[in-house]
Amino acid sequence: MPKSSTNPKFMAALKLAKQFPGVELDTSYGTPAIKVKGKFMARLRSEAEGWLAIRCDFLVRDMLLQAAPNVFHLMDHYKNYPMILVDLAKIRKAALLDILEQAWRMSAAKKLIREYDEGQAG
Numbered sequence: 001m002p003k004s005s006t007n008p009k010f011m012a013a014l015k016l017a018k019q020f021p022g023v024e025l026d027t028s029y030g031t032p033a034i035k036v037k038g039k040f041m042a043r044l045r046s047e048a049e050g051w052l053a054i055r056c057d058f059l060v061r062d063m064l065l066q067a068a069p070n071v072f073h074l075m076d077h078y079k080n081y082p083m084i085l086v087d088l089a090k091i092r093k094a095a096l097l098d099i100l101e102q103a104w105r106m107s108a109a110k111k112l113i114r115e116y117d118e119g120q121a122g
Helices: 008-017 058-067 093-107 110-121
Strands: 023-028 031-036 039-044 051-055 083-087
Touching (some): 008 031, 023 039, 058 083
Antiparallel strands (some): 023 031, 031 039
């Protein structure tokens, strides 16, 4: 059982992410993480930063960095990976939910995504 985060913004993000099937709290690099059936989706960079490192398509990442540089960040460490840093203190709930869904779709198995989409349509 992973150590739970004391960061209320991370816990709010986890609660949003749990709207998607298979989402669970875990750890990654010693920090609280959000995974889909064991597969990485996002992690809290550090309690002090309050930034969420989250999977993100490169094209979407570029658009987010242009549209809201005060909310989204990119470190050289993540430059070659489909990741973006999100300032949890500055992002709107609806925007975070959209980004979490995109990350979930990048991490979840195709069958899980199909079942979710079919459930949403019906």
